[in-house]
Amino acid sequence: MVWRAGQRSIPFRRGERVSMILKTIESSGELPSLSRNDRRAALRQIATVGRAWLGWREGQEFLVKPAFVLDISMGGCLMAAQVEPPLHRTVLIRLDGPLLPVWFEARVMEVRGGKAAIRAVRLIFADSCPYELFMAVAYGQANREASSRQPPLPGFHGNGWS
Numbered sequence: 001m002v003w004r005a006g007q008r009s010i011p012f013r014r015g016e017r018v019s020m021i022l023k024t025i026e027s028s029g030e031l032p033s034l035s036r037n038d039r040r041a042a043l044r045q046i047a048t049v050g051r052a053w054l055g056w057r058e059g060q061e062f063l064v065k066p067a068f069v070l071d072i073s074m075g076g077c078l079m080a081a082q083v084e085p086p087l088h089r090t091v092l093i094r095l096d097g098p099l100l101p102v103w104f105e106a107r108v109m110e111v112r113g114g115k116a117a118i119r120a121v122r123l124i125f126a127d128s129c130p131y132e133l134f135m136a137v138a139y140g141q142a143n144r145e146a147s148s149r150q151p152p153l154p155g156f157h158g159n160g161w162s
């Protein structure tokens with residue numbers, strides 16, 4: 001399956017590393033020009049580690065679905081997922097595997113679907129992207145302390161978040 005977004009062509013197969021074709025620094029050796037309409041406050045980094053989990057509360061259940069981080073910035077990230085998380089709600093994301101087994105909070109800003117079963121999910125972080133998550137996704141690096149700590153998950157007691 002191939003997911004296309006703008007100038008990107010991303011093979012999205014289970015167990016395969018994401019390879020991207022970009023008309024930017026890698027191919028031309030030049031810096032990309034930024035348009036005045038570009039809404040981003042931070043530059044995006046292409047994910048080197050992308051297999052992840054996306055989770056959210058629905059009723060009294062906590063749903064966890066597989067996803068893939070396509071790119072990340074200090075403000076948010078773009079993920080590919082087969083499910084559509086609820087818009088404008090808080091979700092939790094976590095990398096798959098032992099590199100950084102910690103859940104991080106983000107908010108769903110946009111979900112785009114096409115003819116394929118894959119959805120593009122745009123997330124933003126409350127303040128900025130946690131440093132540990134950025135380094136793990138963009139560069140495949142995490143320190144032991146960050147990898148071993150897990151903040152408590154938000155509790156849910158029938159009537160709402162606690």
